[in-house]
Amino acid sequence: MNAALARVDVAGTFPGGSRITLEPGGQLELSSRSAVSLAGCVEAMATDLTVLREAVESAGLILVGTGLDPYREPPRILDHSRYRAMEKFFDREGPAGPVMMRSTASVQINPNDGDESHSYSGFRYRWELAHRVGPVLVAAFANSPILDGWHPSAGRPACSGLLRAPDQGGQDPARNRRMPRTLRGPRGLSPGQTATASTRSQGLS
Template identity: 30%
Template sequence: MARDQIDMTPLQSRDELVAWLEAGVKPPSEFRIGTEHEKTPFTLEGHHPVPYEGAKGIGALLEGMQLLLGWEPIMERGNIIGLYDVTGGGAISLEPGGQFELSGAPVETVHQTQSELMAHLAQVREIATPLGIGFLGLGMTPSWSRKQIPVMPKGRYKIMSSYMPKVGQYGLDMMFRTCTVQTNLDFSSEADMVKKLRVSVALQPVATALFANSPFTEGRPNGFLTFRSEIWRDTDNARSGMIPWAFEDGMGFERWVDYALDVPMYFVKRGDEYIDVSGSSFRAFFDGKNPAFPGERPTLSDWANHLSTIFPEVRLKRYLEMRGADGVPWGRLPALPAFWVGLLYDDDTLNAAWDLVSHWNAYERQALRDDVPRLGFKARIRDRYLFEVARECLKLSHAGLRRRNRVDHSGRDESRFLEPLERILDCGRTPAEEMLEKYQGAWGGSVEPAYQEYAF
């Protein structure tokens, strides 16, 4: 969630950084599920990007949402850039190209995730429809060039925009043209965190294939099933990827801190000001050697903000974030938290999932990750197609959700939210392949119908 943390206590020792992460440990009775999803706004007329300014812009949309919800506005230099629900903990924020993100409140069941999502979509529609704005549920904008996309008025994005082209070819595409759905989950101890992290990093390509949903760039097939996932392979490899060291002996909170200390920073925030320190490490800042702040030490806020600019396939904060999935239409969104909750929140399933991946080595995991954007279910690891691994994972997840046995008012457990994924495996094709078939057939070689069929 792109809401900056405020805690201006200067840091004295590395132990404080470790303690900050450790504070995420919770008993299983307090485990929660957080779901974040991004969607691309477009003008209902003409399917163009939506600017921030103006009577029908993103700023007006946020102001309307604020009036409707009564949430606290998040302001930057006089512009409304997000909303925060003080009571529930949810938030709405803007990604660089206007992608509209709901960071859901921490909830207990996937049923609640679904209710939250339905309420959010009803509220957004109520404000957006009169403004002539719709939202698209794809992993990447299917028809716009980067030049067409308006920039949101957030200081951190200016700094990232000038730094990104120095460290990879796709950073600006990631910022301005992609959407994801993400699930955030808890851990009960350091050992539990490590096991969940390893299982979910190894199996992230399964989620990537199941949610693969970005086969078009600027109106044409781009040769990938999830170009969004391909983009992450060359965005900024110092802060993304399959973190092979997390599988080595000695992995724990301290090891993550040591990794994060060496990841180059983007910015330091002081008051409303974003100060560009891009390229210098947090470790140098910690030693009082940040070029913009000679002799000064970072604060806990600086640390929390820095951790939110690290983008591996699974990210550790005070919870674990699953980051491998494309944004999808609303009917499929609750499937992502359901999939990971089933795998990670039931001990028997977690152990079975670890048995499935524990013998894969770093090279094999990386090769699978590299192949999945283009090949989807046809990617291989050892002698197996990813399709078979995905089927096994879905079976495990289903069993985990059944055992969890959190039922709704009609007595149904959370495994019902896996149905869209079961349908995908039944037909043996990723969502992107289905879309490409429509493009070649019923859509007549145009991506325009996506703005109806994949809209929220």
């Protein structure tokens, strides 16, 4: 992996201007630059992903776009204070947090939070919309059908490729869950408060 990263860890390597970082379990995260349109963002990311894929393949490796590592339980390879603190916190709730840190990958979408209006460009509308379409996006892009080497179709209960999704709720139950209806929508935010819609880089789970 280090040989592959050395090929792209040079300014100007990615024509779309993306930045590459390493996640706790060795996942590669490719972060695009801000774009004025979704189409422009997707085009730039596709170009840079091609460059990354070629660099990885030249080192004898292959990128796998899946939401959950189906076979391994990789150790945490980054010793940053941030990740030590995260792991200590998540350990109190069980294995879901460490699994998310070391064995999962996804696509993160970070749109602007919006303006003060009550129309589709306002943060109130976007906050509500993010919660409404979240389950739909999870189902539409489900890409984690295998866990610990088995597939749901092999005599196990079918789960439609969503083995990564249940992991999200076990990381931090107090915060990582769907908000109650009474706390969502225009009346759930104070004046001037902003919110961003996000889903979490290699294949949405």
